[in-house]
Amino acid sequence: MTGTGRRDRWLRRLSPGESPRCRLICLHCAGSGPGMFRTLPDHLPADVGVEAVLLPGRENRIAETPFDRMGPLVEALAEALGPRLDLPYAFFGYSMGAQVSYNLTHVLRTRGLPLPSALFVAASPGPYLQREVPAWNESDERLVAYLRDLGGTAPNVLDDPDLLDLLLPTLRADLTAVATWSYRSRPVLPMAIRAFSGAEDGPASPERMGAWRMETHGTFRQSVLPGGHFFINDSLATVADVIAADLLELFPRRADAAVHSGAGRTARP
Numbered sequence: 001m002t003g004t005g006r007r008d009r010w011l012r013r014l015s016p017g018e019s020p021r022c023r024l025i026c027l028h029c030a031g032s033g034p035g036m037f038r039t040l041p042d043h044l045p046a047d048v049g050v051e052a053v054l055l056p057g058r059e060n061r062i063a064e065t066p067f068d069r070m071g072p073l074v075e076a077l078a079e080a081l082g083p084r085l086d087l088p089y090a091f092f093g094y095s096m097g098a099q100v101s102y103n104l105t106h107v108l109r110t111r112g113l114p115l116p117s118a119l120f121v122a123a124s125p126g127p128y129l130q131r132e133v134p135a136w137n138e139s140d141e142r143l144v145a146y147l148r149d150l151g152g153t154a155p156n157v158l159d160d161p162d163l164l165d166l167l168l169p170t171l172r173a174d175l176t177a178v179a180t181w182s183y184r185s186r187p188v189l190p191m192a193i194r195a196f197s198g199a200e201d202g203p204a205s206p207e208r209m210g211a212w213r214m215e216t217h218g219t220f221r222q223s224v225l226p227g228g229h230f231f232i233n234d235s236l237a238t239v240a241d242v243i244a245a246d247l248l249e250l251f252p253r254r255a256d257a258a259v260h261s262g263a264g265r266t267a268r269p
Helices: 003-010 070-084 096-111 140-150 161-180 206-215 232-250
Strands: 011-013 022-027 048-053 089-094 118-122 192-198 220-225
Touching: 003 070, 011 070, 022 096, 022 232, 048 070, 070 096, 070 161, 089 096, 089 232, 096 118, 096 161, 118 232, 140 161, 192 206, 192 232, 206 220, 220 232
Parallel strands: 022 048, 022 089, 089 118, 118 192, 192 220
Antiparallel strands: 011 048
């Protein structure tokens, strides 16, 4: 399979720019897909190429069996993404996506592939704390109740048996991958890490998100935003502004470049 084929299957390009200064590769939360990042490019400079990982079991890969173990998942991702790491890039992982990006980065280093210059992680505590995953191996009823408590899933989805039939197998596989993964000590990562946390997100509280500082000997920064686990729903523009500023610091643009955001306004670096 060619590199372009892998990109079409595993990565969805969300921003229209053809000559990006750098890439931001986004990794979604459990049960979700690239759609959760669809409006992110509207809040970022146009020279940041936004792409989102598309895992099996969702969207146009709905017929494929989703991964239920972290190891095979990140090994497959490393194989697929390797040919696409031809520009400076960073990962942005939300909840499960934060843990996937962390493990994927270690696999990329083991394979000698280009590493991200930064990890943006959100709504998932420092890896060694290993967040407890409720309901991952319980009944569908208990799993749906957990989703209602967590928020972030539209009530009409949770009330529709046909939609639940599509959602729950993939969600359960994602949660199983997270719940069965065991932390092990590995060499500390070299890149910058920025942790985003919701002030009212108990399992991924600001204090627990602060544990990400243990995973890097590069710069660690933390941003605390109002809200619970899905704080991004109300704070996407703020999150994007922070990411844009960090990316500009890492990858300065040419002095003569006039760059605007996808929404048409001048970007706020």
